[in-house]
Amino acid sequence: xxxxxxxxxxxxxxxxxxxxxxxxxxxxxxxxxxxxxxxxxxxxxxxxxxxxxxxxxxxxxxxxxxxxxxxxxxxxxxxxxxxxxxxxxxxxxxxxxxxxxxxxxxxxxxxxxxxxxxxxxxxxxxxxxxxxxxxxxxxxxxxxxxxxxxxxxxxxxxxxxxxxxxxxxxxxxxxxxxxxxxxxxxxxxxxxxxxxxxxxxxxxxxxxxxxxxxxxxxxxxxxxxxxxxxxxxxxxxxx
Amino acid sequence: xxxxxxxxxxxxxxxxxxxxxxxxxxxxxxxxxxxxxxxxxxxxxxxxxxxxxxxxxxxxxxxxxxxxxxxxxxxxxxxxxxxxxxxxxxxxxxxxxxxxxxxxxxxxxxxxxxxxxxxxxxxxxxxxxxxxxxxxxxxxxxxxxxxxxxxxxxxxxxxxxxxxxxxxxxxxxxxxxxxxxxxxxxxxxxxxxxxxxxxxxxxxxxxxxxxxxxx
Numbered sequence: 537x538x539x540x541x542x543x544x545x546x547x548x549x550x551x552x553x554x555x556x557x558x559x560x561x562x563x564x565x566x567x568x569x570x571x572x573x574x575x576x577x578x579x580x581x582x583x584x585x586x587x588x589x590x591x592x593x594x595x596x597x598x599x600x601x602x603x604x605x606x607x608x609x610x611x612x613x614x615x616x617x618x619x620x621x622x623x624x625x626x627x628x629x630x631x632x633x634x635x636x637x638x639x640x641x642x643x644x645x646x647x648x649x650x651x652x653x654x655x656x657x658x659x660x661x662x663x664x665x666x667x668x669x670x671x672x673x674x675x676x677x678x679x680x681x682x683x684x685x686x687x688x689x690x691x692x693x694x695x696x697x698x699x700x701x702x703x704x705x706x707x708x709x710x711x712x713x714x715x716x717x718x719x720x721x722x723x724x725x726x727x728x729x730x731x732x733x734x735x736x737x738x739x740x741x742x743x744x745x746x747x748x749x750x751x752x753x754x755x756x757x758x759x760x761x762x763x764x765x766x767x768x769x770x771x772x773x774x775x
Numbered sequence: 776x777x778x779x780x781x782x783x784x785x786x787x788x789x790x791x792x793x794x795x796x797x798x799x800x801x802x803x804x805x806x807x808x809x810x811x812x813x814x815x816x817x818x819x820x821x822x823x824x825x826x827x828x829x830x831x832x833x834x835x836x837x838x839x840x841x842x843x844x845x846x847x848x849x850x851x852x853x854x855x856x857x858x859x860x861x862x863x864x865x866x867x868x869x870x871x872x873x874x875x876x877x878x879x880x881x882x883x884x885x886x887x888x889x890x891x892x893x894x895x896x897x898x899x900x901x902x903x904x905x906x907x908x909x910x911x912x913x914x915x916x917x918x919x920x921x922x923x924x925x926x927x928x929x930x931x932x933x934x935x936x937x938x939x940x941x942x943x944x945x946x947x948x949x950x951x952x953x954x955x956x957x958x959x960x961x962x963x964x965x966x967x968x969x970x971x972x973x974x975x976x977x978x979x980x981x982x983x984x985x986x987x988x989x990x
Binding site: 552589590591610611613615617619621622623624625626628629630634638642643644668674677 | 777778781782785786841844847850852853854855856861937
């Protein structure tokens, strides 16, 4: 019998006023699995991530992470989830090292200075540990944001356009990091518009359209062109 | 608190702005009152607290601005654990900032109006300390409440000032008595009111901050 999924979304509905973003969404993501969520602008990709991260409450239906209900038990869910959204969650007037120190303290992690530097080294920012984030490029800020999860080790990573703003080297690092995260049993959900590197990491592809999962398929041997064709078939961008 | 102080130490955005604001305020008071010592003596406690409150409104209103940059607010929300620690940290940072501004204002008042505040200083420190805790406690909570609202600059003082009436009443009355040379014992009833307000406001802040943060 298959193990329970790490993420289970059932009949999920989200409306903002009269605007219906998610209608009746069902999704499972298992340990060691990466799901790429594709969809047009406004399809509900970010909303789905925010519901799973406990930032937004669903209107109806349930979203479970590691067996806990995102709406009813957000504190427990937060212990298992790492979110990298459009904001990088870094303070511009603190150094890279100070940012990491702040977040580990806030998360209640006991981390040695060596571990903090190690986390920065893993995102190739150790040379900039004492530099203020204000001087960083967008890609460096994103890498710093990801360094938090090297220390926190969540079971679920929720990523919104994770490769956006990264240079080729950082993209390669992220690919490797996500592959290693998966192999250690973590689950990944990433929202994307891209048909590039994100898809190489993904084991499954889900296309959101009209508030539901229009297609949920293993990536298998699908090429980027195949995915583009399927995307066009299932979304309003078909034209 | 460490993070907020470090950010402020490096950017000096709030402290510099508050210093010049306090300076301008004193110029306005000086022009309005002129050299008449009697008028000044009657108006001084009110003016002092007007200065504290106006600069406090500016300072507290910016308390959570740093959290809006790069969506750090979301990350605070996502941090597991007791959110009241965030409130206590913010309150401590705000208190320190307000005390610095108040000390500057006191010195500037002395210089501008040629006043000798030193004899009344120990009692004044007690009154100002108690009044500031009450003001900052509820101010920090309301700053968090309004930080994600579009009309926050307007809403923040509109929400805060009515709630501050007991604190303002007690502080102005106690300050007036202390400046006239009365001992603290003579204003014990006002100090008790201030202490009670402080306890209630801090408790409300600690207990409700989680709900405020969750929206």
